[in-house]
Amino acid sequence: MFDVDNIRAEFPALDRTVHGKPLVYFDTAATAQRPLAVIEATDRFYRRHNANVHRGVHTLSQEATDLYEGARRTLASFINARSEREVIFTRGTTEAINLVANSYLRSRLGPGDEILVSHMEHHANIVPWQMLRDATGASLKVIPITESGELRLDELESLLSERVKLLGLVHVSNALGTVNPVAEVCRMAARFDIPVLVDGAQALPHLAVDVQKLGCAFYCCSAHKVYGPTGIGALWAREETLEDMPPWQGGGEMISKVTFEKTTWNELPNKFEAGTPNIAGGVGFGAALEFVERVGVENAAAQEQHVLEYATERMNEIDEVRIIGTAPGKAGTISFTFGDVHPHDLGTIIDHYGVAIRTGHHCTMPLMQFFGVAATARASFGMYNTREEVDVFVDALLKARDMF
Ligand code: PMP
Numbered sequence: 455m456f457d458v459d460n461i462r463a464e465f466p467a468l469d470r471t472v473h474g475k476p477l478v479y480f481d482t483a484a485t486a487q488r489p490l491a492v493i494e495a496t497d498r499f500y501r502r503h504n505a506n507v508h509r510g511v512h513t514l515s516q517e518a519t520d521l522y523e524g525a526r527r528t529l530a531s532f533i534n535a536r537s538e539r540e541v542i543f544t545r546g547t548t549e550a551i552n553l554v555a556n557s558y559l560r561s562r563l564g565p566g567d568e569i570l571v572s573h574m575e576h577h578a579n580i581v582p583w584q585m586l587r588d589a590t591g592a593s594l595k596v597i598p599i600t601e602s603g604e605l606r607l608d609e610l611e612s613l614l615s616e617r618v619k620l621l622g623l624v625h626v627s628n629a630l631g632t633v634n635p636v637a638e639v640c641r642m643a644a645r646f647d648i649p650v651l652v653d654g655a656q657a658l659p660h661l662a663v664d665v666q667k668l669g670c671a672f673y674c675c676s677a678h679k680v681y682g683p684t685g686i687g688a689l690w691a692r693e694e695t696l697e698d699m700p701p702w703q704g705g706g707e708m709i710s711k712v713t714f715e716k717t718t719w720n721e722l723p724n725k726f727e728a729g730t731p732n733i734a735g736g737v738g739f740g741a742a743l744e745f746v747e748r749v750g751v752e753n754a755a756a757q758e759q760h761v762l763e764y765a766t767e768r769m770n771e772i773d774e775v776r777i778i779g780t781a782p783g784k785a786g787t788i789s790f791t792f793g794d795v796h797p798h799d800l801g802t803i804i805d806h807y808g809v810a811i812r813t814g815h816h817c818t819m820p821l822m823q824f825f826g827v828a829a830t831a832r833a834s835f836g837m838y839n840t841r842e843e844v845d846v847f848v849d850a851l852l853k854a855r856d857m858f
Pocket of ligand 1: 483484549576578624626
């Protein structure tokens with residue numbers, strides 16, 4: 455049985471106060487708080503098992519390797535990959551996308567080719583493609599969205615062609631909460647053999663992700679959005695795809711044999727993991743996924759929806775609030791403007807009531823331009839948030855309003 459009080463007890467940071475008020479943490483889309491399971495797994499790793507992975511014959515090195523590789527297996531099963539060889543650990547979503555841009559797409563792209571992305575992408579799923587465009591003479595095309603923040607599938611239809619060499623799409627928008635119809639987009643793209651890269655940074659904590667069912671070519675994620683550590687994430691792709699891709703960074707770990715004349719590459723997944731990895735981060739990532747599995751992604755999502763519905767209702771009572779992103783079935787994120795009040799001022803004021811929200815462009819400047827705003831305030835929810843916290847947040851908004 456899901457019990458939000460029990461869940462909250464797992465997250466020590468939720469117990470603290472800010473400016474003398476109990477913390478209301480509504481910034482989970484930026485980074486989630488960490489449960490004890492993750493804090494303790496990382497702590498235990500450093501206290502008992504700390505050693506470098508893969509090349510050691512001594513006990514600690516083998517234990518560290520088992521823990522790190524165990525986390526890879528946990529992630530593979532969490533997203534229903536066919537094998538852990540399909541899971542490459544990276545620093546996060548951003549690095550996973552850059553890996554695909556440089557190892558997969560760079561050599562396949564030339565003048566006249568196109569890359570498609572949607573208007574609601576995070577900069578991480580725009581800038582690496584722009585850099586490739588500028589280096590190769592290809593072009594970057596944008597799939598339009600509606601005023602409610604949904605993908606225009608009709609427009610996508612006419613943008614698809616043999617010229618498109620990759621389509622990049624966010625699964626759940628960090629700025630709007632929109633959940634994109636990834637499987638449908640993959641089916642449409644498949645008619646032209648276009649590989650789809652899915653930015654899953656926000657999706658893993660909110661949806662049951664099955665990479666085989668989605669039909670995408672690449673899936674990218676970050677541990678810290680799913681209650682795990684920062685500085686670790688992953689790229690998933692099919693083994694055949696990864697086998698065909700050259701390494702993108704050279705160094706230790708990714709080699710099989712090195713002479714000054716020639717180097718041969720290690721097997722998957724190590725071919726793409728040059729240098730000493732973020733071992734403790736990997737261990738924490740595995741612990742986070744096991745924790746989410748224990749809670750149940752559906753239970754976490756249901757709690758977020760419960761809070762989202764109430765927050766939307768309460769915020770709509772305030773005249774100054776304009777919610778940006780109203781797609782049906784959206785995830786637990788509310789972007790909004792507040793009359794003429796600058797979001798930074800609003801965020802600073804409500805911090806004094808203990809409420810943490812994010813303000814700014816949320817790394818989605820083109821999306822802000824679409825909605826004609828420079829910035830928004832954003833409240834985003836995790837499995838640990840409650841309706842009582844929404845009341846504190848709305849009271850803080852009303853107090854802020856009285857100040858202007
Ligand atoms: N895409 C989306 C939708 C995100 O929300 C984020 C993180 N804000 C990223 C990509 C980048 O993730 P990271 O910074 O962990 O690489």
